[in-house]
Amino acid sequence: MRFLLSLLIACVIGSLHANEKPNVLMISVDDLNDWIGCLGGHPDAITPHLDSLAARGVNFTNAHCSVTVCSPSRISVISGVGPTTHGSYELGTPYQEIARLDDVPTMPGFFKANGYTTITGGKILHHNFTGRLEADNNLVLTLRKGGPNPKKTFHAPKPWDWGAFPKTDAEMYDYQLAGAAAETLRQEHDKPFFLSVGLFRPHVPMFVPPHWYELYDAEAITMPDADPTDMDDIPGNFQYKMWIAPTLAELQDRKHWRSMVHAYLANTSFVDHCVGEIIKGLDSGPNKDNTIIVLWSDHGFHIGEKQHIAKRTLWEESTRVPLFFAGPGIEPGTSPEPASLLDIFPTLIELTDLPENKHLEGISLTPQLNNPSTPRERPALSSSYFGNHSVRTRDWRYIRYDDGAEELYDHRVDPDEKTNLADKAEYTDLKKKLAAHIPVGAAPEVKTFETREQVRTGKVSRP
Ligand SMILES: [Ca+2]
Ligand SMILES: [Ca+2]
Numbered sequence: 001m002r003f004l005l006s007l008l009i010a011c012v013i014g015s016l017h018a019n020e021k022p023n024v025l026m027i028s029v030d031d032l033n034d035w036i037g038c039l040g041g042h043p044d045a046i047t048p049h050l051d052s053l054a055a056r057g058v059n060f061t062n063a064h065c066s067v068t069v070c071s072p073s074r075i076s077v078i079s080g081v082g083p084t085t086h087g088s089y090e091l092g093t094p095y096q097e098i099a100r101l102d103d104v105p106t107m108p109g110f111f112k113a114n115g116y117t118t119i120t121g122g123k124i125l126h127h128n129f130t131g132r133l134e135a136d137n138n139l140v141l142t143l144r145k146g147g148p149n150p151k152k153t154f155h156a157p158k159p160w161d162w163g164a165f166p167k168t169d170a171e172m173y174d175y176q177l178a179g180a181a182a183e184t185l186r187q188e189h190d191k192p193f194f195l196s197v198g199l200f201r202p203h204v205p206m207f208v209p210p211h212w213y214e215l216y217d218a219e220a221i222t223m224p225d226a227d228p229t230d231m232d233d234i235p236g237n238f239q240y241k242m243w244i245a246p247t248l249a250e251l252q253d254r255k256h257w258r259s260m261v262h263a264y265l266a267n268t269s270f271v272d273h274c275v276g277e278i279i280k281g282l283d284s285g286p287n288k289d290n291t292i293i294v295l296w297s298d299h300g301f302h303i304g305e306k307q308h309i310a311k312r313t314l315w316e317e318s319t320r321v322p323l324f325f326a327g328p329g330i331e332p333g334t335s336p337e338p339a340s341l342l343d344i345f346p347t348l349i350e351l352t353d354l355p356e357n358k359h360l361e362g363i364s365l366t367p368q369l370n371n372p373s374t375p376r377e378r379p380a381l382s383s384s385y386f387g388n389h390s391v392r393t394r395d396w397r398y399i400r401y402d403d404g405a406e407e408l409y410d411h412r413v414d415p416d417e418k419t420n421l422a423d424k425a426e427y428t429d430l431k432k433k434l435a436a437h438i439p440v441g442a443a444p445e446v447k448t449f450e451t452r453e454q455v456r457t458g459k460v461s462r463p
Helices: 003-020 047-056 070-079 106-115 129-136 173-186 228-233 235-241 250-252 257-283 341-352 366-370 425-434 452-456
Strands: 023-029 057-060 117-122 162-164 191-201 204-208 291-297 324-325 333-335 380-383 389-390 396-400 404-409
Touching: 023 257, 047 257, 047 291, 047 324, 057 366, 070 106, 070 341, 106 129, 106 191, 106 341, 117 173, 117 235, 162 257, 173 191, 173 257, 191 257, 204 257, 235 341, 250 257, 250 404, 291 341, 324 396, 341 366, 396 425, 404 425
Parallel strands: 023 191, 023 291, 057 333, 117 191, 162 204
Antiparallel strands: 057 324, 291 324, 380 389, 389 396, 396 404
8 A cells, every 4th residue: 555655656746747847048148150160150169068069959050130239139039029029229228118028028037927937147138137127037146247357458448359368267257157057057946947148258348368369379360251342242321330340441450350350269269168167067967858958149240251340230240140959859950941039939938838928929940959951931030220131041141221222142152142143133033032021010219220420429338
């Protein structure tokens, strides 16, 4: 009798465990482009931990952000709603001040409402979970991000500076956050958890300890393709509005271009190490086999390609981001199908079997997690400032600017987007088909345009 009772209890406990939701570990990396081994964007990049995480699950090699700058990209990921609905295209407006998102739950808020313990640290939303979003997380590991920074200037005024500082990883906020996240992952939790960790590097200012710089030989680094004639077939109306960062010409004048490429690679290897520390924490604890991992970056970064530095363009360097999913039931694979960061929220809902969230505009990636070559009909849409959009399918990129100017690239033969085909008559039908994916009736912009000139004259001062 006692044996039967024990068996019954064991069965009940067993089924409770079987029904328990998987945990979620979401890692975001700030301004990380495709210069990582598993995306092949730079031949010299040393990123063993990102590469190993990508190989552990499905690596979406054709993933793109919704907006090519921090705050609105992150608002889109965390709300699951795109910019043509929420109306944010620049840094100024926090999630909690966008009236169109008043009723839209954040990702942690949604998981918390559905029984999860929610823990966050670092930069997930650009303006943090404050005000009405404060209750969305049960625990905040740290809000510190992007430091420490030296008092002195190494190469350029902050935030556009870089150099070997501080002396040790232990002083770096990202490394401290990785340690706190790893510790959280090593613990038993009485409920499933949703842990979001926002690493700040390689975002400017690009300060990391010297040993990360020493991984690379500055003089031998492969430099990006910055052929000036690449600009000859590009509409000139739009590109200059986007140049809030220093230009490539300015860097070249100061003989700083190579040094900045070196800094970006060093910062990327440092953040790769932080990702490795987090995953080591997960793998050495009790949550290893029951945690879904998703890693993404909020947008890419130019370091000279198309004469541009930083982000806010609609080309591959700005829109393309790392996106990997790994965890229970996800077999290793690589998917070349177009994926949007908007797809993260619905994918996680499906993987954790949570109820429907009617606000979501993305489509779950679970068909590609089951079979990475499953075609996706919907392209990835990216925007930069009001009325400018890019449509990326598996084979094509189409860009349409606010004044009707267009670009079209055939990624099958032109992965660097060198030859703009938009003026060729034979592509009229294709352009029309691609343009049909751009939403009509976009919500008005929530905040007015911030131009390079406004930044330069000190009216706004953010990177
Ligand atoms: Ca960013
Ligand atoms: Ca060109």
